[in-house]
Amino acid sequence: MPKPARQTVLYVEDHPVNVLLMAAVLERRPDLDLVVANTGAEALRLAEGLSPVLLLLDLGLPDCHGSELLPRLRALPGCASAPAVAVTADADFEIEGTSFCELWPKPLVIDQVLQRIDTLTGSTAAAPPSQRSFAPPPARLALASFEPAWP
Template sequence: MPSPARRPVLYVEDHPVNALLMAAILERRPELELLVATTGEEALCMAAGLHPALLLLDLGLPDCHGSRLLGLLRALPGCESVPAVAVTADINFPVEDWGFCELWPKPLNVDEVLARLDALVGTQPAPAPQLPELIAQPGPRALTSHWR
């Protein structure tokens, strides 16, 4: 189950490398928590009572097509109107005909996925890490103070 402070994103993807890539991308949005299901059946079990912020569905799942799964997910409380994205290599798939709001083509473009996440669920980029004060100090003082 997701942490209460983080909003769940359900990603249904049977290829482990694609799931790892999405996990790495979502690390840049700490307010989101990625939950991965590898089959349609597992996704239905996970989604029950989840109230996800976003659904990300691969189309070529081992037990069903992602478009069929979306129809089944829409019948669950909390998933009726959640934005759903088809994540697929099939760039000609007619997403609007099946209830998806958009298509993210594989291979994923990290910057585009982050921008679309921000637009769809209202996330913000994580602040850049601060450099240690010694490195951040301008001028030679910070670098030469250790040599005196």
């Protein structure tokens, strides 16, 4: 069965700079759409029926820890088997005993992130600049209402 032309990555992150960075990274993968939630509750709401091909979860969310959110996401239809990555500045976090398949430490190393995204999703790189059209790329970042957790 061929994979759909476009697939979704769900990124749960409350820091706007990290969201912008991941959006820029995924611009290099035109077959992936990025959907962002900035809280665990929002992630659960957005994930309903989303069937993401990859889950990227920050651990320090304003309303829960990412490791507490992951089992709740796994219980939703379409999220049970998607690879899940802990994206965190917490270098001491151990993924053993969780259903995270990997940990990507912040600050992210972009080339490594792209390589892992390709491996985990089967995505492919965008065409080289000489083969791209000059039309602006379509808006692919679906942000729900973004309210930072800090004052």
